[in-house]
Amino acid sequence: MAANTIELNRRRHNFEGVESIWLFGYGSLIYKVDFPFLEQRPASIDGWVRRFWQGSHDHRGTPEAPGRVVTLIRKSGAVCKGMAYRVSPAVFEHLDHREKNGYLRLSVRLTFDDGSQSDGLVYIATEDNEAFLGAAADVDIARQIARAVGPSGPNSEYLFRLADSLRRLGDHCSHTFAIESCLQSIGKNDI
């Protein structure tokens, strides 16, 4: 699948007659809210884990030295915590462009913290996209993040902001926190 997913996403959902939709954020959408929303609620989705397995050459890295950003990977029994936003369909024009590097909109069932549920959408970079990097040791992911800088800033800033946001949400994402701790102990000479 091509890395640029703008056109693919435009054809995926018919928003005709739809006033608002829940959008689930598990990465930068938790802390970089550059879109209007009608309502915001902490939520989770079942059967997915957050992983720094997607390459970023347009935001947190470059084509020559891609950074690493999060996507979701299916895992039975797992729960991924994040933030849900009720948005108007127009918001997806902006987000499809912002998250064009391999992310497709998928339908998911959201569970809010009070146990109530709703259908929603989530952006996921699947393994068949050109920018997908896949698994690596925590320390190697941290080294790659320590080196990478892109138009949106240092990749390390992305990691640290996400880790802080997850702590505020009360999520213990062991994958994110392990990479954060490797990154904190990496000296300039180690990268």
Ligand code: BEZ
């Ligand atoms: C998110 O925070 O949900 C998100 C992360 C990466 C790309 C698109 C969305």
